[in-house]
Amino acid sequence: MDKENLKQVIADVLREIKLDTPADTPLSSTSEQGSPVGNTAPPAATGIPSDAVSNPPAAAGKAPSGSITLPEAARKALPQGRGIFPTLGEALSAAHKAQRELVELGLDKRREIIAAMRRIFLDNAAMLAEQAARETGMGSPAYKTLKNQLAAEKTPGVEDVQPAVFTDEHGLTLVERAPYGVIGTIIPSTNPTSTVVCNAIGMISGGNTAVFNPHPAARECSALAVSLLAEAIEKAGGPANCLTVMAEPTIASAEEMMRHPQIALLAVTGGPGVVKAAMGSGKKVIAAGPGNPPCVVDESADIEKAGADIVHGAGFDHNIVCICEKEVIAVDSIADALKSAMLASGAYLLSAEETRKVTELILIKPGGPGSEGVVNKKYVGKSPRLIASHIGVYVPDDVRVLLCEVPISHPLMWTEQLMPVLPLTRVKDADAAIALAFEMEHGCRHTAMMHSRNIDKLSAMARLMNCSLFVKNGPCYAGLGMGGAGFPSFTIASPTGEGLTRPHTFTRERRCTLVDRFRIV
Secondary structure, rough: OOOOHHHHHHHHHHHOOOOOOOOOOEEEEEOOOOOEEEEEOOOOOOOHHHHHHHOOOOOOOOOOOOOOOOOOOHOOOOOOOOOOEEHHHHHHHHHHHHHHHHHOHHHHHHHHHHHHHHHHHHHOOOHHHHHHHHHHHOOOOHHHHHHHHHHHHHHOOOOOOOOEEEEOOOHHHHHHHHOOEEEEEEEEEOOOHHHHHHHHHHHHHHOOEEEEEEEEEHHHHHHHHHHHHHHHHHHOOOOOOOOOEEOOHHHHHHHHHHHHOOOEEEEEEEEEEEEEHHHOOOOOOOEEOOOOOOEEEEEOOOOHHHHHHHHHHHOHHHHHHOOOOOEEEHHHHHHHHHHHHHHHHEEOOHHHHHHHHHHHHHHOOOOOOOOOOOOOHHHHHOHHHHHHOOOOOOOOOOOOOOEEEOOOHHHHHHHOOOOOEEEEEEEEOHHHHHHHHHOOOOOOOOEEEEEEEHHHHHHHHHHHOOEEEEEEOOHHHHHOOOOOOOOOOOOOEOOOOEEOOOOOEEEEEEEEEEEEOOOOO
């Protein structure tokens, strides 16, 4: 793809996902902690070291030809702090220099750096969550705090980058994991701080440095997250600017990052358009794309537990996490009992007329079998209470999801909404449910859930779906190590096949062979 075509693709993509001021910010809702979410001022950065949000770094080199240079007055209005740069050229130059220094420090120092990154993020998890919810107008500070804590605590570190050795009568071969260099990463507005720390720990553990280009709707909270981590790295004895971020992320900076020769690898978390643009850059890409995760419940399941798990999963951060349950397919014989269990766990059941109204409200263009609709972005990540109030229905603050029973062909079943409106449909048996789930997931191979005690059915669905993440008998987030075994990731690379990303993902394999020597047995 040539430069002009790439530029046009990126422009089209960013218009598609509205990388300007988000259309939903005039709305306001109430978070789970009672804090207003929407068109409100960002919180004061209480408890943060002063030099994390001030003392902007000096330019680490001239911007390359073609870089965007902002007027001085505009620069002063932008986020400032460690690792925050006004141009991509400056951010890249600084990260490139830091990467050469980082790999010379050794693994013991790298372990100290990762520990410091975890500490500073845990200390500021709630503050960053509050700012992310206020700035983006999406989700809940309480849930975002959990995501920040999960990513900071459980993302694998240097221990994930292990060498391997092969020996036989012909000698010894050593296989080690090497860094790519400077990684360019695009951060979404849905998980703007948890994705930063998850990627940062993984990339630094692998010996890389990174340049972040966050979604403009989350530029301040993402920049603050990067700046805090950059400060922690320096205070632990690491190089300055191992993590850098664009103060003013734009279409131009995204395009420049994707084609810049100093970027060795792209890590992209976003929708299909962003993934398409990155794949057209000619670089290696690790891409996390969309999904429409189905949840199947058959007659053998623990129905009360399934109902609670589904409501808790689908209501997690107002459903903006890509792995959340997006539609429920229930075997007819247990559907009524399942609905009752869901209502007991915090769901509100919409009537047929309320379902019609909410569908018209949240879908600009309805989809159907084989095709996704288009959601009204004003309601992405909003609370159930706010969405219900816009159709004249008033629900308690403790309602987690708006549940509606619909036919199989209903557009809500076929569209990834990223909001706490959960459609449920009935089928005759488990086989029909599994087959329908496969169709509704649209081949994204992202995430799916099933509640069943039938091992054969669980295995059949897991094999057919072929997803990066398949959760059996639990809420979606169990697959991220929250109430389930394993580690978290907020970049789930289904389009490019890496699955849940970790430090190993951000390294390349190198092999060295010594012939006829060094075998000790």
